[in-house]
Amino acid sequence: MVIAIDAMGGDHGPKVTVPASIHFLKRFPDFHLILVGDASLLQEALQSKHYDHDRLTVLHASQQVLMDEAPATVLRTKKDSSMRVAINLVKEGKANACVSAGNTGALMATARFVLKTLPGIDRPAIISTFPTYQPDKNMRMLDLGANVDSPAATLLQFAVMGSVLASALDHLPHPSVYLLNIGEEEIKGNEQVKQTAALLSDLKLINYKGYIEGDAIYRGEADVIVCDGFVGNVALKASEGVANFIIKLLKESFSRNIFTKCVGLMVMPILRSLKKRIDPARFNGAVLIGLNGIVIKSHGGAKVPAFENAIQAAKRLVEENIADRIKQEVGRVLSQRALGDGSIEGNL
Amino acid sequence: MVIAIDAMGGDHGPKVTVPASIHFLKRFPDFHLILVGDASLLQEALQSKHYDHDRLTVLHASQQVLMDEAPATVLRTKKDSSMRVAINLVKEGKANACVSAGNTGALMATARFVLKTLPGIDRPAIISTFPTYQPDKNMRMLDLGANVDSPAATLLQFAVMGSVLASALDHLPHPSVYLLNIGEEEIKGNEQVKQTAALLSDLKLINYKGYIEGDAIYRGEADVIVCDGFVGNVALKASEGVANFIIKLLKESFSRNIFTKCVGLMVMPILRSLKKRIDPARFNGAVLIGLNGIVIKSHGGAKVPAFENAIQAAKRLVEENIADRIKQEVGRVLSQRALGDGSIEGNL
Numbered sequence: 001m002v003i004a005i006d007a008m009g010g011d012h013g014p015k016v017t018v019p020a021s022i023h024f025l026k027r028f029p030d031f032h033l034i035l036v037g038d039a040s041l042l043q044e045a046l047q048s049k050h051y052d053h054d055r056l057t058v059l060h061a062s063q064q065v066l067m068d069e070a071p072a073t074v075l076r077t078k079k080d081s082s083m084r085v086a087i088n089l090v091k092e093g094k095a096n097a098c099v100s101a102g103n104t105g106a107l108m109a110t111a112r113f114v115l116k117t118l119p120g121i122d123r124p125a126i127i128s129t130f131p132t133y134q135p136d137k138n139m140r141m142l143d144l145g146a147n148v149d150s151p152a153a154t155l156l157q158f159a160v161m162g163s164v165l166a167s168a169l170d171h172l173p174h175p176s177v178y179l180l181n182i183g184e185e186e187i188k189g190n191e192q193v194k195q196t197a198a199l200l201s202d203l204k205l206i207n208y209k210g211y212i213e214g215d216a217i218y219r220g221e222a223d224v225i226v227c228d229g230f231v232g233n234v235a236l237k238a239s240e241g242v243a244n245f246i247i248k249l250l251k252e253s254f255s256r257n258i259f260t261k262c263v264g265l266m267v268m269p270i271l272r273s274l275k276k277r278i279d280p281a282r283f284n285g286a287v288l289i290g291l292n293g294i295v296i297k298s299h300g301g302a303k304v305p306a307f308e309n310a311i312q313a314a315k316r317l318v319e320e321n322i323a324d325r326i327k328q329e330v331g332r333v334l335s336q337r338a339l340g341d342g343s344i345e346g347n348l
Numbered sequence: 349m350v351i352a353i354d355a356m357g358g359d360h361g362p363k364v365t366v367p368a369s370i371h372f373l374k375r376f377p378d379f380h381l382i383l384v385g386d387a388s389l390l391q392e393a394l395q396s397k398h399y400d401h402d403r404l405t406v407l408h409a410s411q412q413v414l415m416d417e418a419p420a421t422v423l424r425t426k427k428d429s430s431m432r433v434a435i436n437l438v439k440e441g442k443a444n445a446c447v448s449a450g451n452t453g454a455l456m457a458t459a460r461f462v463l464k465t466l467p468g469i470d471r472p473a474i475i476s477t478f479p480t481y482q483p484d485k486n487m488r489m490l491d492l493g494a495n496v497d498s499p500a501a502t503l504l505q506f507a508v509m510g511s512v513l514a515s516a517l518d519h520l521p522h523p524s525v526y527l528l529n530i531g532e533e534e535i536k537g538n539e540q541v542k543q544t545a546a547l548l549s550d551l552k553l554i555n556y557k558g559y560i561e562g563d564a565i566y567r568g569e570a571d572v573i574v575c576d577g578f579v580g581n582v583a584l585k586a587s588e589g590v591a592n593f594i595i596k597l598l599k600e601s602f603s604r605n606i607f608t609k610c611v612g613l614m615v616m617p618i619l620r621s622l623k624k625r626i627d628p629a630r631f632n633g634a635v636l637i638g639l640n641g642i643v644i645k646s647h648g649g650a651k652v653p654a655f656e657n658a659i660q661a662a663k664r665l666v667e668e669n670i671a672d673r674i675k676q677e678v679g680r681v682l683s684q685r686a687l688g689d690g691s692i693e694g695n696l
Contacts, residue, residue, distance in 0.1 A: 105531075132593075148530070148538035182578055183453075190578050191496075214584070215589035217586055219589070230537070234561075234562040238563065238565055241563035241564065241565050241566045241567070241587070242587045242590040244563070245480075245481060253618045253622050266614070267611055270611065278593070278597070
């Protein structure tokens with residue numbers, strides 16, 4: 001099994017992608033990695049490192065996508081970028097998945113252009129994992145910003161894809177799927193949400209449970225939460241904002257004077273275990289879902305352990321054969337909707 | 349100056365509203381309060397209390413709005429509710445403002461029905477105050493859930509109202525106004541946001557600064573953030589969810605064993621000072637803005653100090669004569685737009 005790595009992407013480039021890749025290869029002896037990027041830079045970064053040379057290939061790409069380039073410009077002018085070449089490897093069947101920490105908009109546009117969406121899927125979505133109150137339970141939410149103004153039919157596709165992903169990765173027979181709304185009552189919500197609820201209520205193939213509010217994201221009753229990309233992105237960013245705010249206040253509180261600094265030293269291990277529970281690095285590796293192939297987006301600022309987590313996310317999706325499973329399930333939903341059938345059989 | 353209190357509203361009713369009112373009266377000798385609700389219950393709650401009888405009136409209302417009643421039902425069947433009677437007092441000029449911790453949807457519907465919107469305002473909005481990294485700087489965001497699917501022209505009105513409120517309450521000559529979006533670049537965003545940005549860029553009367561992302565809500569560069577009520581409500585609730593999650597994890601971390609419990613005792617005062625910075629009670633009292641009169645919504649679960657803060661929010665709006673200032677400013681914007689004038693004069 002082969003994973004292509006956009007080795008030039010992200011804020012740190014090869015400084016992060018190379019050591020993360022080597023560490024990944026040590027832990028997972030069944031995998032082969034292709035590092036795509038400036039060959040001389042990559043060879044230099046690899047020089048002093050110990051790794052299995054049979055399972056790591058360097059593939060040269062002459063260009064690099066910058067973090068602030070417009071997706072349309074990238075599509076037009078960066079045909080030999082490390083990002084594009086890595087995605088091409090998936091398209092050509094030379095890699096089972098690819099991972100990039102590059103510019104999200106450019107990655108989405110390039111992946112969509114090169115790989116195309118699965119049959120029955122209008123738009124790909126970004127899905128990621130969120131921690132919850134329940135230590136061993138994660139929640140998956142989509143779309144986190146790939147699309148805005150998504151019609152109800154698209155949100156329905158997101159629900160199906162999210163359900164398949166949660167089912168495969170968390171081994172849940174019937175993942176609970178909720179729609180993000182501003183109240184739990186029937187009458188609440190905008191037109192988009194109301195129309196999607198009507199479609200989901202008719203669709204017996206997924207375990208649709210109704211509306212859920214923003215404060216429930218972290219409570220853990222939902223396996224999957226579906227929303228428009230605008231709303232999902234705001235919820236994600238607002239969450240990050242609050243977490244950073246509280247952590248900053250905590251640090252300030254403990255650095256106020258000698259006494260608080262001493263207390264702070266004792267508290268460190270406790271805060272560290274807390275941080276581990278909500279550490280974005282642990283949850284790094286969003287999936288661009290709905291494409292003919294697996295593409296993982298790492299956070300741009302990811303350090304080595306976080307980027308390795310993103311490669312591991314790709315590994316799990318490859319092992320669970322996600323792209324094919326979504327294709328099948330979407331096919332079943334489309335035929336169910338065509339036939340007006342409401343059965344809840346099968347492995348969803 | 350008179351403030352009407354819906355004394356039956358909220359999860360705790362008179363148990364909270366009565367002591368909060370008495371405490372408020374002690375601190376602010378220029379104010380008179382009218383407690384609206386079940387007169388015998390209220391007299392009983394007041395019986396053993398010391399307060400200035402000349403500045404507290406009880407007004408009987410035979411009904412009570414329940415927390416889960418549909419707004420339409422409330423409008424039709426609860427014409428003598430404590431909520432409706434308190435709003436009527438504002439309408440009749442017998443109170444300068446009213447405060448309720450009741451059902452948000454019912455409060456919004458009743459206030460809109462009784463008071464009507466200001467000339468030039470299509471829909472009222474919910475605006476509230478958020479803490480930021482900068483200790484002495486708050487941020488105000490609207491709409492937090494009064495409206496969904498708001499057209500750009502409505503979001504423009506929200507921007508004007510938010511600017512007037514920030515200007516009056518924080519004494520800022522030109523409050524910075526941002527639009528909540530999923531990226532800071534021009535090309536990002538949904539149709540609603542792009543159209544609103546175009547309108548705001550043309551409007552020189554307010555200090556429009558462009559797009560801002562969800563993680564910036566707590567950073568403090570913005571004085572006012574404008575968004576659709578669906579998005580604002582999700583951002584608010586997701587923020588609450590994260591804050592509760594982290595506080596829960598902190599508590600768990602400190603209660604793990606004897607050692608962590610001892611450390612926890614020492615840390616208590618530090619955590620308490622942190623909690624004070626982000627305490628929702630401090631920021632209690634959202635404003636239903638855009639109506640012919642001042643209506644304050646307290647959190648339903650507010651305890652005594654939080655509810656008193658909501659009454660204080662009403663006090664400040666009365667003192668700053670907010671309803672009239674918004675009316676004037678909206679009038680200026682409407683005439684500017686009609687005339688195509690772009691000057692940034694005046695006291696905004």
